[in-house]
Amino acid sequence: MKHFLHESDITSLGTWLAKGRELSLDPGACRNLGKGKTLCLLFFNNSLRTRLSTQKAARLLGLEVMVMNFGGEGWVLEFEDGTRMDGAAAEHIREAAAVVGQYADLVGVRAFAGLTDPEADAAERVLDGFRKYSGLPVLNLESATAHPLQALADALTLEQHRVAQRPKVVLSWAPHPRALPQAVPNSFVRMMARMPVELVITHPEGYELDPAQVGPYQPVYQQEEALEGADFVYVKNWSSFREYGKVACQDPSWMMTAEKLGSAAFMHCLPVRRNVVVEDAVLDGPRSLVMDQAANRTVAAQLALMHLLESL
Amino acid sequence: MKHFLHESDITSLGTWLAKGRELSLDPGACRNLGKGKTLCLLFFNNSLRTRLSTQKAARLLGLEVMVMNFGGEGWVLEFEDGTRMDGAAAEHIREAAAVVGQYADLVGVRAFAGLTDPEADAAERVLDGFRKYSGLPVLNLESATAHPLQALADALTLEQHRVAQRPKVVLSWAPHPRALPQAVPNSFVRMMARMPVELVITHPEGYELDPAQVGPYQPVYQQEEALEGADFVYVKNWSSFREYGKVACQDPSWMMTAEKLGSAAFMHCLPVRRNVVVEDAVLDGPRSLVMDQAANRTVAAQLALMHLLESL
Amino acid sequence: MKHFLHESDITSLGTWLAKGRELSLDPGACRNLGKGKTLCLLFFNNSLRTRLSTQKAARLLGLEVMVMNFGGEGWVLEFEDGTRMDGAAAEHIREAAAVVGQYADLVGVRAFAGLTDPEADAAERVLDGFRKYSGLPVLNLESATAHPLQALADALTLEQHRVAQRPKVVLSWAPHPRALPQAVPNSFVRMMARMPVELVITHPEGYELDPAQVGPYQPVYQQEEALEGADFVYVKNWSSFREYGKVACQDPSWMMTAEKLGSAAFMHCLPVRRNVVVEDAVLDGPRSLVMDQAANRTVAAQLALMHLLESL
Incomplete structure (x- = not known):
């Protein structure tokens, strides 16, 4: 079946x-x-x-x-x-x-x-x-x-908007007042592993995703470094896996801004908290793909x- | 109408x-x-x-x-x-x-x-x-x-599985932590009265169903005696009618077991509390008709x- | 659009x-x-x-x-x-x-x-x-x-039951234990302004509807006077606009009765509290149009x- x-x-x-x-x-x-x-x-x-x-x-x-x-x-x-x-x-x-x-x-x-x-x-x-x-x-x-339906929608969206043969896709953790599951980033990481993309994952220390879910990976702890040359930036909060289900960090400097995004396309699965996860200028700007997703x-x-x- | x-x-x-x-x-x-x-x-x-x-x-x-x-x-x-x-x-x-x-x-x-x-x-x-x-x-x-839809589904199920011309059907009360209505046993008893079956009702003293609903009947207070030679055993909890809506008995010895059931078919309207109303072995065994119901x-x-x- | x-x-x-x-x-x-x-x-x-x-x-x-x-x-x-x-x-x-x-x-x-x-x-x-x-x-x-869907249904009902060329329609406030919105009376008043009717609005002092919603109007504070010669009586509670959202009056003498209604038709958008907003005799009587509405x-x-x- x-x-x-x-x-x-x-x-x-x-x-x-x-x-x-x-x-x-x-x-x-x-x-x-x-x-x-x-x-x-x-x-x-x-x-x-x-x-x-x-x-x-x-x-x-x-x-x-x-x-x-x-x-x-x-x-x-x-x-x-x-x-x-x-x-x-x-x-x-x-x-x-x-x-x-x-x-x-x-x-x-x-x-x-x-x-x-x-x-x-x-x-x-x-x-x-x-x-x-x-x-x-x-x-x-x-x-x-x-959340494989979301990951599939994300893959469809990437395909529709991809210009480079092998675009750089950054999964960038974002702050959030509540503890959210890891389902979306798990599925996104697994889906990207099957796409012709270069995936970079950036999050604070302690926010490593479960390797049993996504396989071993090398996180980049400096968001700025990770975002360099990005074609697509997928922003998402998740709660800590190590300290299971805890909100270990709320550092607002991880919020996505238009300045950080530069010329990359912005993706998020929604619902999204404005000016906590991402600033208005990104969501209301021309690089947002959230409605395509x-x-x-x-x-x-x-x-x-x-x-x-x-x-x- | x-x-x-x-x-x-x-x-x-x-x-x-x-x-x-x-x-x-x-x-x-x-x-x-x-x-x-x-x-x-x-x-x-x-x-x-x-x-x-x-x-x-x-x-x-x-x-x-x-x-x-x-x-x-x-x-x-x-x-x-x-x-x-x-x-x-x-x-x-x-x-x-x-x-x-x-x-x-x-x-x-x-x-x-x-x-x-x-x-x-x-x-x-x-x-x-x-x-x-x-x-x-x-x-x-x-x-x-x-609950006449349930009683009609029960009658259809009995008809499909009946071997004897006039099978013995036992309605056997079961313990339950909460007070449940009498709707299902009321309808079941009334439906059985119209079927070619021998109906025996067994429950603890004080759990007599409302005679205004089901007519006068002679309950058997010894479950073991009631179950003897049963073809179908319909297990169901209900709260006391006499002490209206009370959980007057929680005696676990009334739970249905594979041993008590013997070769009879098991029926229950669901939802059912496992190992309180009936033990796993019955629900997971070959004599359960609950999915047919x-x-x-x-x-x-x-x-x-x-x-x-x-x-x- | x-x-x-x-x-x-x-x-x-x-x-x-x-x-x-x-x-x-x-x-x-x-x-x-x-x-x-x-x-x-x-x-x-x-x-x-x-x-x-x-x-x-x-x-x-x-x-x-x-x-x-x-x-x-x-x-x-x-x-x-x-x-x-x-x-x-x-x-x-x-x-x-x-x-x-x-x-x-x-x-x-x-x-x-x-x-x-x-x-x-x-x-x-x-x-x-x-x-x-x-x-x-x-x-x-x-x-x-x-609530324009209600007002349109009300207009359809009035049209179906109108005898006079220009019937007298009375919107009569009614008491209610809870604070209700003004959406229904606002829409009703605006709709009546477009119909060939004479609209009279009666309510206790302090229950004036928002003029920004319904335009300026001359309320009649004496219900009896307002009801004289009415062809249709639309009964409805609303909370005070002046003391915003307050239940400023619960005077039961504003309840609609069969005696007050006389030969007029009765209208209400429902749900309605019986014997608070309107007495049983009206709702159960021949002049009620609530099911037509x-x-x-x-x-x-x-x-x-x-x-x-x-x-x-």
């Missing part, structure tokens, strides 16, 4: 990007592919872009869509096996996932990192529970450690759903 | 079960029956199975669906007539139901028992309010005292909606 | 009312007008009538609909420009609106008055943010100072959506 849990579920990235270019030009080209099939989107966390773009993509493929906010509308889930369920959890992931499998043909799941227990987060118990027990092709709508979320979701539909 | 409020709205159970067998084989057989009609599903309580299976069923019949979580998305309702509405309630059921009647052709309502006032629960004021004031055929998505929820909802559509 | 933000977006009211009459008789007459287009409905506040009637209207026009409760399902928004977003707000209206613009063809927004800061409310920052930044035709689903919400939404679709 085909899933879209991780960037590695894209076996031929070149083929996907080419197909994405076609869909950008003709979004309704595959309008009947999902006819008579139902996609169930389950949100364990808030969502704007993913919620709307995935619905839009599904309907462009002729799919029926059912959306459910699992936390507020369903039951508290248990994930551990063998436990005595006499606490808050009213249903086990085994039953919940299997039941969804009775009513849908495809299932999408959003479940963020809890950011308290790195092993629990790495286990991806919500997403993996649906993979194991639903019997359905599963679409990752952002999980604890990966947002638009490509629909294309990415179409590609992922088309991949899942091959299983049916 | 035809409603599906209660098992008694099924006038010919045999015909329904036969039609259900057909729909199981060909779920899209009546794809145009509801074309151009809209079903509005109103949830006053959480729901997973009912929410998804009823949407699925509706679309299989060509119906448009609007889903609304009444509590969080609408207004607090008043149910009493003649009251001065200067408290929390912003709208009376008379207006709310009549308004829904302007925008939909069919309405489904989920409104659980409050479990504090037995008379208020027995009055089914939410469900009955929609029956009286919406002007629409009403579908019960589980009310204070009845869940799958039959779609068939049951299709049958009920087809019944309602006869009014239009 | 065409919007439906305000009654003034209706350039030819007569044409709209005539088209509304046609749609009342044949709701599916324009079933293909919105085909292949998507309407996104964003609720920053609760909604029953608007939520259901706008969905219904959209589908009658062949539109796809995505519904989102922005507060609970999305991110807290920032509206000020140039601010440093290190507080609760995770996303700026500039990005949020522009992103929605990537996934939908039309957007509807409900965002009530906060009733603490009159200037912030008058600025209509949510609605106006979507107008400025989404790039889409925008539908007002009730904003801080206007509710039914006309679908027609009004169809007209507004058809207007927006002209931009596409």
Whole structure:
């Protein structure tokens, strides 16, 4: 069975990007592919872009869509096996996932990192529970450690705007008042490793990404040095992996500015805090690609759903 | 006007079960029956199975669906007539139901028992309010005292798995940390009374179901005795009716085990608390029919909606 | 680009009312007008009538609909420009609106008055943010100072029930335990100014509507005097504009009664508190038009959506 849990579920990235270019030009080209099939989107966390773009993509493929906010509308889930369920959890992931499998043909799941227990987060118990027990092709709508739909949209955006044969792409950490997951940078780094780009990662000491997620890499601790000659600058906050889930640094000098950006293109997955992560002049300036990225979320979701539909 | 409020709205159970067998084989057989009609599903309580299976069923019949979580998305309702509405309630059921009647052709309502006032629960004021004031055929998505969609799915499941001409069916109470409504056992007992089965009900003393709901019956207080020779064991917790809404017993010896179950088939409406209501070995074993029951929820909802559509 | 933000977006009211009459008789007459287009409905506040009637209207026009409760399902928004977003707000209206613009063809927004800061409310920052930044035709689903869909439904209802050439219409303030916005009376007064009616506005002293919204008018402080010879009585509570957002009066003698109403028709936008705003005898009596008004919400939404679709 085909899933879209991780960037590695894209076996031929070149083929996907080419197909994405076609869909950008003709979004309704595959309008009947999902006819008579139902996609169930389950949100364990808030969502704007993913919620709307995935619905839009599904309907462009002729799919029926059912959306459910699992936390507020369903039951508290248990994930551990063998436990005595006499606490808050009213249903086990085994039953919940299997039941969804009775009513849908495809299932999408959003479940963020809890950011308290790195092993629990790495286990991806919500997403993996649906993979194991639903019997359905599963679409990752952002999980604890990966956001492959975003990374695919980012790859599509880079391809559309790339001038150099092998552009320099800088992933630049940014300050943020709250602890955010590492899913987006994890997926972005993995995706860039498959693209014809030179990737440089810059962040304060202590903000190293999990090597088990992104492989070993040499961070550049001086942002200025990293940004030199950049073609694309991808700005993103994440919380510390070493001091798991902590906000270890809020140094405002890491904020992206128009001056630092220079002639590079600016990317961010959104939502973004203005004048904390990046200054207004960048977002409102001509080098921002954030709306291209947002638009490509629909294309990415179409590609992922088309991949899942091959299983049916 | 035809409603599906209660098992008694099924006038010919045999015909329904036969039609259900057909729909199981060909779920899209009546794809145009509801074309151009809209079903509005109103949830006053959480729901997973009912929410998804009823949407699925509706679309299989060509119906448009609007889903609304009444509590969080609408207004607090008043149910009493003649009251001065200067408290929390912003709208009376008379207006709310009549308004829904302007925008939909069919309405489904989920409104659980409050479990504090037995008379208020027995009055089914939410469900009955929609029956009286919406002007629409009403579908019960589980009310204070009845869950006929579940009972119909259970009947379909029993029919599919029955070997004996007149199987022995045991309804066996189970412990649970929280106070749960009696809607499911009420409907199950009433449904079994119309099936060619021998029904035995076993629960601790004090857990007698409301005779006004299920008629007089002779409970067996010894679970072991009740289970002897069972073909199907339907396990379910409910709170005390006598001490209304109380958790009067949490005796873990009432939990269903593989040993107790023996060669009988296991049934439960879900959600279920593992190793409190039933041990893992049963749910994960070959005698569990819980996913068959869940799958039959779609068939049951299709049958009920087809019944309602006869009014239009 | 065409919007439906305000009654003034209706350039030819007569044409709209005539088209509304046609749609009342044949709701599916324009079933293909919105085909292949998507309407996104964003609720920053609760909604029953608007939520259901706008969905219904959209589908009658062949539109796809995505519904989102922005507060609970999305991110807290920032509206000020140039601010440093290190507080609760995770996303700026500039990005949020522009992103929605990537996934939908039309957007509807409900965002009530906060009733603490009159200037912030008058600025209509949510609605106006979507107008400025989404790039889409925008539908007002009730904003801080206007509810044009309700006013249009009210105009349709008046037209259907008018006997006199120039009927006397009385807008009569009513008591209410909570502070309610002025959006409905603002829009009603503006709409009546365009209809062939004699409008009389009656309320306690201190409840004058904002002249910047409704223009200068001469209130009648004696309800009895105002009601004399009325053909239609539109009852509605609103909080004080002078003492902004305060409940300055709860005098129960302002409640509408069957005796006061006499032979006039009764109108209210709903939800309504029985025996606080209006007595049961009126709502349950033959002169109530509240369900006609509710039914006309679908027609009004169809007209507004058809207007927006002209931009596409």
